Amino acid sequence: EAGVTQFPSHSVIEKGQTVTLRCDPISGHDNLYWYRRVMGKEIKFLLHFVKESKQDESGMPNNRFLAERTGGTYSTLKVQPAELEDSGVYFCASSGQLLYEQYFGPGTRLTVT
Amino acid sequence: RKEVEQDPGPFNVPEGATVAFNCTYSNSASQSFFWYRQDCRKEPKLLMSVYSSGNEDGRFTAQLNRASQYISLLIRDSKLSDSATYLCVVNSGGYQKVTFGIGTKLQVIP
Numbered sequence: 001e002a003g004v005t006q007f008p009s010h011s012v013i014e015k016g017q018t019v020t021l022r023c024d025p026i027s028g029h030d031n032l033y034w035y036r037r038v039m040g041k042e043i044k045f046l047l048h049f050v051k052e053s054k055q056d057e058s059g060m061p062n063n064r065f066l067a068e069r070t071g072g073t074y075s076t077l078k079v080q081p082a083e084l085e086d087s088g089v090y091f092c093a094s095s096g097q098l099l100y101e102q103y104f105g106p107g108t109r110l111t112v113t
Numbered sequence: 114r115k116e117v118e119q120d121p122g123p124f125n126v127p128e129g130a131t132v133a134f135n136c137t138y139s140n141s142a143s144q145s146f147f148w149y150r151q152d153c154r155k156e157p158k159l160l161m162s163v164y165s166s167g168n169e170d171g172r173f174t175a176q177l178n179r180a181s182q183y184i185s186l187l188i189r190d191s192k193l194s195d196s197a198t199y200l201c202v203v204n205s206g207g208y209q210k211v212t213f214g215i216g217t218k219l220q221v222i223p
Contacts, residue, residue, distance in 0.1 A: 004156075031209065033209075035213075041215070042115075042117070042212075042213045042214060042215045042216075043157070043200070043213040044213070045205075045210055045211065045212070048209055048210065055209070056209070056210055058210070059210075091156060091157070095209075099209050100145050100147065100162070100204065100209065100211070101159055101162075102159065102211075103159075104156035104157050104158065105156060106155070106156050107156055
């Protein structure tokens with residue numbers, strides 16, 4: 001069974017540009033989460049989808065971040081326009097029936113210069 | 114005060130040693146607790162859930178102390194392959210929302 005996949009693995013963009021990160025959860029997992037780890041800090045929750053609906057987006061930093069999960073399958077996280085402080089590793093995770101048993105993807109390392 | 118606090122370490126221990134990590138949490142309403150393991154530049158992976166009665170999985174034992182609001186992880190007979198960062202994760206009271214600690218780095222040396 002394929003795990004959670006994320007694309008791209010690395011992205012380097014300039015301040016003010018737009019970047020879109022993609023996450024493909026484990027097939028059949030209704031729950032999808034986005035997290036971010038800024039260097040030297042804890043992994044922080046961004047938001048949680050149940051199928052295509054946003055269950056909790058309390059961790060989204062500001063309105064420059066937009067997450068979607070059309071059709072309840074893969075999800076995208078767009079940052080527009082990117083700022084220097086957006087640099088970090090963005091993890092996606094999914095879970096099925098065991099709600100707290102989250103499986104993480106390898107992450108996307110975003111560098112904003 | 115952080116919601117979940119961990120000593121970042123590093124803990125350098127010889128092979129075969131027993132090592133224990135603690136993690137404290139501030140939200141007394143938290144119900145679910147976990148230990149995740151993260152290898153360098155890799156994703157976190159669930160190591161074990163922590164139950165009120167404590168639980169054991171091979172060389173790993175997890176304990177929960179609700180009165181003092183901390184959880185612990187004990188690793189016996191440390192192996193070189195145990196070297197990693199151990200993340201304490203606590204549900205934050207919201208629907209499936211969890212809070213991560215900074216992680217404790219363990220280095221097992223030959």
